[in-house]
Amino acid sequence: GGKDNMAGKADPYAGIEFEEINEVTGLEPDEIKCLKNCFDLFDSKKQEFLSADDLDEILRAMGFRPSKEELMDILKEIDEDGSGEIEFGEFCQLCAKFLVEDPDIETMKRELKDAFRIYDKAGEGFITMDTLRGLISELLAPLTQEELDGIIEELDEDGSGTMDFDEFCEMMMSAPEH
Numbered sequence: 073g074g075k076d077n078m079a080g081k082a083d084p085y086a087g088i089e090f091e092e093i094n095e096v097t098g099l100e101p102d103e104i105k106c107l108k109n110c111f112d113l114f115d116s117k118k119q120e121f122l123s124a125d126d127l128d129e130i131l132r133a134m135g136f137r138p139s140k141e142e143l144m145d146i147l148k149e150i151d152e153d154g155s156g157e158i159e160f161g162e163f164c165q166l167c168a169k170f171l172v173e174d175p176d177i178e179t180m181k182r183e184l185k186d187a188f189r190i191y192d193k194a195g196e197g198f199i200t201m202d203t204l205r206g207l208i209s210e211l212l213a214p215l216t217q218e219e220l221d222g223i224i225e226e227l228d229e230d231g232s233g234t235m236d237f238d239e240f241c242e243m244m245m246s247a248p249e250h
Contacts, residue, residue: 093161097168104126104164111163121157127166149246164197196218197236201227 085108090101099107114122114130122130124147131138138146139210146169150162158166191199191207201224208223209215215223227235227243237245 083085084112088160093164096161097164097250099125099164099168099171103171107164108160108168111160119157121159122163124151124156124158124203127158131166134167157231158242179243184236184244187244188237188240198236199240200231204235 085105090104093099093104128143146166150165152157191203205224209220
């Protein structure tokens with residue numbers, strides 16, 4: 073959008089696409105305003121962007137403690153053009169990663185791993201289809217034997233009679249939400 077400088081005291085939040093940012097980040101308008109204040113504070117030269125090099129300091133100042141790796145990953149994702157210039161929208165995305173604790177894939181995997189361990193009693197790295205039968209009939213109850221057989225057949229694509237962790241993850245993540 074064009075930068076229209078209103079005469080007099082402009083609304084500091086005038087140029088913010090609240091809805092758009094909310095859609096991308098899940099941040100509430102008041103959180104976005106708060107971030108805008110932070111952004112303006114750190115954007116002391118009024119360039120409308122923050123330098124990627126300063127982000128570590130900025131995030132720490134805001135009470136976030138990303139590891140170097142975490143920060144690099146997020147930057148790669150957000151600063152797609154690699155300009156090293158983080159505009160406000162990108163800054164929101166960045167902070168949202170720390171503010172909106174999303175049950176991300178990593179967390180899900182950890183939880184799945186715990187679940188998997190419960191069923192993989194021998195610690196062999198796979199679950200037998202028998203164990204899985206019990207698990208699925210609990211998860212998706214009530215099922216008829218036929219339905220259960222059908223599901224097991226579908227899951228045991230390679231006919232190995234076992235399911236390893238990756239297959240288990242795939243199954244759980246693609247499980248239809250009830």
